[in-house]
Amino acid sequence: MGYIQDTIFAPSTAIGGAIAVIRISGPKAGDAEMLLERSVTDKPGRLLFTRLKSGTEVIDDVMAVYFRGPHSYTGEDMMEINCHGGPQTVQRTLQLLSSCGFRPAEGGEFTRRAFLNGKMDLSQAEAVMDIITADAEKSRKIALEQLHGSVSRAVHSAEQVLLDALAAMDAAIDYPEEVEEDCMEELPHQIADAKRVLCDLIANGRAGRVLRDGARVVILGKPNVGKSSILNAFSGRDRAIVTAIAGTTRDVLDEKVVFDGVPIRLIDTAGIHGTDNEIEQIGIDRAMGEVERADVILAVHDCSQPLSEEDLELIETAKNSGREWILVGNKCDLPHVPDPGTLYVSAKTGEGLEQLKKEITERVIPGETEDLCITNERHLLALENALAAVNAAGEGTEIDCIATDIRTALHHLGSITGSDVDADVIDRIFEKFCVGK
Ligand SMILES: Nc1nc2c(ncn2[C@@H]2O[C@H](COP(=O)(O)OP(=O)(O)OP(=O)(O)O)[C@@H](O)[C@H]2O)c(=O)[nH]1
Ligand SMILES: [Mg+2]
Numbered sequence: 001m002g003y004i005q006d007t008i009f010a011p012s013t014a015i016g017g018a019i020a021v022i023r024i025s026g027p028k029a030g031d032a033e034m035l036l037e038r039s040v041t042d043k044p045g046r047l048l049f050t051r052l053k054s055g056t057e058v059i060d061d062v063m064a065v066y067f068r069g070p071h072s073y074t075g076e077d078m079m080e081i082n083c084h085g086g087p088q089t090v091q092r093t094l095q096l097l098s099s100c101g102f103r104p105a106e107g108g109e110f111t112r113r114a115f116l117n118g119k120m121d122l123s124q125a126e127a128v129m130d131i132i133t134a135d136a137e138k139s140r141k142i143a144l145e146q147l148h149g150s151v152s153r154a155v156h157s158a159e160q161v162l163l164d165a166l167a168a169m170d171a172a173i174d175y176p177e178e179v180e181e182d183c184m185e186e187l188p189h190q191i192a193d194a195k196r197v198l199c200d201l202i203a204n205g206r207a208g209r210v211l212r213d214g215a216r217v218v219i220l221g222k223p224n225v226g227k228s229s230i231l232n233a234f235s236g237r238d239r240a241i242v243t244a245i246a247g248t249t250r251d252v253l254d255e256k257v258v259f260d261g262v263p264i265r266l267i268d269t270a271g272i273h274g275t276d277n278e279i280e281q282i283g284i285d286r287a288m289g290e291v292e293r294a295d296v297i298l299a300v301h302d303c304s305q306p307l308s309e310e311d312l313e314l315i316e317t318a319k320n321s322g323r324e325w326i327l328v329g330n331k332c333d334l335p336h337v338p339d340p341g342t343l344y345v346s347a348k349t350g351e352g353l354e355q356l357k358k359e360i361t362e363r364v365i366p367g368e369t370e371d372l373c374i375t376n377e378r379h380l381l382a383l384e385n386a387l388a389a390v391n392a393a394g395e396g397t398e399i400d401c402i403a404t405d406i407r408t409a410l411h412h413l414g415s416i417t418g419s420d421v422d423a424d425v426i427d428r429i430f431e432k433f434c435v436g437k
Helices: 029-035 087-099 109-116 122-133 137-147 150-174 176-213 227-235 278-293 309-320 353-364 377-395 399-417 423-430
Strands: 008-011 019-025 048-054 057-067 078-084 215-221 253-259 262-268 296-302 324-330
Touching: 008 087, 008 109, 019 029, 019 087, 019 109, 029 048, 029 057, 029 078, 029 087, 048 087, 057 087, 078 087, 109 122, 109 423, 122 137, 122 150, 122 399, 122 423, 137 150, 137 176, 137 262, 150 176, 150 377, 150 399, 176 262, 176 377, 176 399, 215 227, 215 278, 215 309, 215 353, 227 253, 227 262, 227 296, 227 324, 227 353, 253 353, 262 353, 278 309, 296 309, 296 353, 309 324, 324 353, 377 399
Parallel strands: 215 262, 215 296, 296 324
Antiparallel strands: 008 019, 019 078, 048 057, 057 078, 253 262
C-alpha cells in the first residue's frame, strides 16, 4: 500500500489547448497550495483565482480547486490547477509540482486509485476510458450508463441468483439430515434461473460489443467490382486507391465510420480470384481471414456484368460463413437486370448507399440499443466462463462439487466488477488508460 501513499500529478488535458488542467492526488495534495498566492484548502470544492509562483517569480495566473478526500474523484485529497495551456507554462508547473516531492502519475493512475478506494468498481473504471474513446453517439451513451453502474447492476442480479443457490447448499452441507432434500429439489430451478440470466446477458453482450469496438463490416468481391469505391463513398474521402485495373487493392484497409450513431469499421479487401501472383495471393488470404472476424459481409458484384463463377463462389462463401451478409450489386448507374434479392448501389453516383447503410445498421444491432448494457469483450468472456461453470453445476450430482462450480461462476462474475480479480488483470486494464485520467 506504500505505493498509494505517494502524491501524484499529471496534466489531464491534451497539449495545445488554451487551458491545461493539472491534477494532483494523494495525502499531500493540499501542500501544492504553497505554490499558490492564496489558500485553497480552506475552501474545498471552490474554484478560486490565484497565481502560481516559484519563490517570488509569478509563473502564471491560474484557477485552482481543492477537494478533500473522500469527496473527490480518487477518494483522496486532490487539487486541480487550471493554468494556461502553452507548453512552457505547463512544463514549469509540472516542474514545480515535482519539486514539491510529488510523482508524475502513470496512465490511468487517478482512476485506478478511485477503484482501489472504492469510489467505483472495475466495470465503471473501464467505462471511463470508453467514454473518452467513444467516437459514436450510441457508444458514448452506453459508456456513460456503464459509468453510472449499469454493468454492475446486471452482474449483481446474476450474482444474487447464484448466492441464493449457494446459501441453500451451504445449509444442506452443514445440516445434511434436515435440509438436503429441500435444497436438492430447489436446486435445478435455481440453476435454470442462473442460466437464463447469464444467457440473456451474454446475448446482450454479443449485440452490445459492437458499440464499443465498432462492427466489422467486410467488403468482399472479385477484383474491380468497386469495393474500394464503396469504402471511399462511405468515408467521404479518398481512403483507398481506386483504378480501372483489376487487383488494385492488395492489403486489408480499415476505415472508421459512424452509421446512425453506431461505430462501424469498414474493411476493404483485395479482390478475390484465382491468381499466381504471390503478393495478390497474400492479400486474398488476408481477405478470407477477415471473413472469419466479420460482423457483416458485403458480398459485392458488378451488376452491369452477368454473375460469373467467381461471383457465385463468393456468394457461397458469404452464405456459409455463419455471419450476417448482404448481397450488393454495385455500378447500378450502368444498365443492369434487377434481381429482387440484391441491394443495388452505385459508389459513383451514391444511389442506394443510404439504403445499404440502413441494412448494415439493422444487421449490426437488430433490436433496441436502449436495452444493451454489456459492451466490453472482457465482461462478455467472464459471463461465458460463468455460464460454463453454471452448466457444469447443472450436470453435477455431488452437492460439494455443485457448490464449487457455483463458486467458480461467482468468481468469474466478480472479475467483472473487480470484487474478485487478479492484480495482473487490473494492471492490464489500466495500462491502456491515458495519463491524467
Ligand atoms: N460506373 C461505375 N463505375 C464504378 C463504380 N464503382 C467503381 N467503379 C469503377 O470500377 C473500377 C474499379 O473500382 P475499385 O473501387 O478500384 O474496385 P475494387 O473492387 O476495389 O477493385 P480491386 O481493388 O482491384 O479488387 C474503377 O474504374 C471505378 O471507377 C460505380 O458505381 N459505377
Ligand atoms: Mg480495391
